Amino acid sequence: MKENLLFNTPPEYENVGRLLSENGEHLRVVVTIPAKNEELTIWNTLNALAHQQTKAGNLPTNLYEILILCNHCTDQTVNLCAEFQDKHPDLPLYIFKTDDPKINSVGASRKLLMDLASARLPENGFIAMTDADTVCDNYWLDAFLKLQEQPYDLICGVIKPELTGLDKRVKDGIDQTRHYLDLVSRLESELYPLEFDPWPRHSHNSGPNMAVRNKVYKAIGGIPPLDCFEDIALYQKVISEGYSVKHAFSPIVTTSCRSKSRVPGGFGSQIRNWSRSKSETVEGFSKLSQRFKAFAEIREYYRNPSLRLFNSICSRLYISSKDLEDLIEKHQKHTALIIYLENNLKEHGPWNIAYPDVIITRAIDELKNYFASFSQTTKSYSSSR
Numbered sequence: 001m002k003e004n005l006l007f008n009t010p011p012e013y014e015n016v017g018r019l020l021s022e023n024g025e026h027l028r029v030v031v032t033i034p035a036k037n038e039e040l041t042i043w044n045t046l047n048a049l050a051h052q053q054t055k056a057g058n059l060p061t062n063l064y065e066i067l068i069l070c071n072h073c074t075d076q077t078v079n080l081c082a083e084f085q086d087k088h089p090d091l092p093l094y095i096f097k098t099d100d101p102k103i104n105s106v107g108a109s110r111k112l113l114m115d116l117a118s119a120r121l122p123e124n125g126f127i128a129m130t131d132a133d134t135v136c137d138n139y140w141l142d143a144f145l146k147l148q149e150q151p152y153d154l155i156c157g158v159i160k161p162e163l164t165g166l167d168k169r170v171k172d173g174i175d176q177t178r179h180y181l182d183l184v185s186r187l188e189s190e191l192y193p194l195e196f197d198p199w200p201r202h203s204h205n206s207g208p209n210m211a212v213r214n215k216v217y218k219a220i221g222g223i224p225p226l227d228c229f230e231d232i233a234l235y236q237k238v239i240s241e242g243y244s245v246k247h248a249f250s251p252i253v254t255t256s257c258r259s260k261s262r263v264p265g266g267f268g269s270q271i272r273n274w275s276r277s278k279s280e281t282v283e284g285f286s287k288l289s290q291r292f293k294a295f296a297e298i299r300e301y302y303r304n305p306s307l308r309l310f311n312s313i314c315s316r317l318y319i320s321s322k323d324l325e326d327l328i329e330k331h332q333k334h335t336a337l338i339i340y341l342e343n344n345l346k347e348h349g350p351w352n353i354a355y356p357d358v359i360i361t362r363a364i365d366e367l368k369n370y371f372a373s374f375s376q377t378t379k380s381y382s383s384s385r
Contacts, residue, residue, distance in 0.1 A: 013097065016085075018093070020094050024062055029144055031065065031067065032127060032130075033130055035077055042077055052139075061092050066092060077132075081095045098112075105228070106228065107233075110225070118217055118218060125213070126145075140253065143157070152245070156246065158251070176361070181203035182202065186200075189201065192295045205231075295338050299334045301313065318351045
């Protein structure tokens with residue numbers, strides 16, 4: 001994947017309709033939306049943003065802005081955005097379009113928008129991310145504004161799939177995957193608990209519903225303009241640098257489940273596999289538990305190094321002492337090493353031979369059995385006291 005953290009020359013884009021206003025002193029969140037040929041969905045996306053509420057009524061429009069970049073569009077996306085802007089003159093919506101060859105991916109589009117948002121926001125403001133095939137609920141921005149007062153650096157909101165028109169195999173695949181990921185998140189919370197993100201929490205962490213604090217966005221060097229999975233890269237950069245992440249049950253969005261994926265290996269690819277009844281293999285209970293226990297030990301090792309912890313980490317992950325020494329020297333923060341391992345253990349032969357992936361239904365059963373046994377043990381302990 002390409003990653004150009006800085007464009008060699010400034011990207012070329014132009015305003016459509018309303019020009020950007022001067023930065024308002026009350027601005028607290030800027031919504032960024034990359035769009036490429038989204039004529040079927042963009043109106044609903046914008047309409048949801050035009051009806052943002054608080055418990056007291058309409059959300060004041062001086063608190064937020066919406067920036068949308070129409071990137072190499074060959075359909076009616078630009079015209080629909082302009083028409084929507086005309087029909088909602090009080091909505092702080094700003095539209096840009098580009099055919100610049102440098103803006104050749106969703107990651108490059110996001111970077112342009114998020115860098116622009118960053119320049120307009122105060123340090124504690126939130127840069128919010130969503131997609132042009134996604135509909136936020138009426139209290140989406142209000143939820144971000146409330147969480148802005150808490151010590152969180154990145155908010156990951158709930159992402160609901162739009163299931164209308166999907167066949168049963170795809171719906172079952174979505175339910176199965178989400179059930180598995182929720183069980184994994186619960187296990188991680190138990191074995192490698194995080195102060196700012198305790199259980200219960202969800203497992204969603206992608207572009208349709210995230211917001212990053214502006215000073216953190218600047219500190220990590222912004223979002224990488226990757227060909228794909230730039231949202232996951234941002235999420236991992238925030239964690240790697242030791243900032244706090246919150247998987248919050250609000251804000252909430254609903255996103256499309258189209259099978260024609262815009263990126264290789266994306267959600268659309270999963271949907272095609274489910275429609276063809278292809279089985280998915282994932283980490284089973286043993287593999288997950290060893291990984292999370294090792295992560296907890298890595299955190300403790302960075303705080304209080306000991307030979308016992310060092311040897312245990314090597315044993316759990318099937319890593320040689322020399323390799324672990326090199327990794328610890330290379331990564332100054334335990335969070336950076338953990339993100340490295342999350343990305344690279346899947347290619348580590350000894351680890352995968354010891355703990356091969358399993359069919360997702362088996363993994364779900366293993367996790368459910370563990371929590372059932374854990375719950376029963378807790379009940380027995382409580383009744384005996």
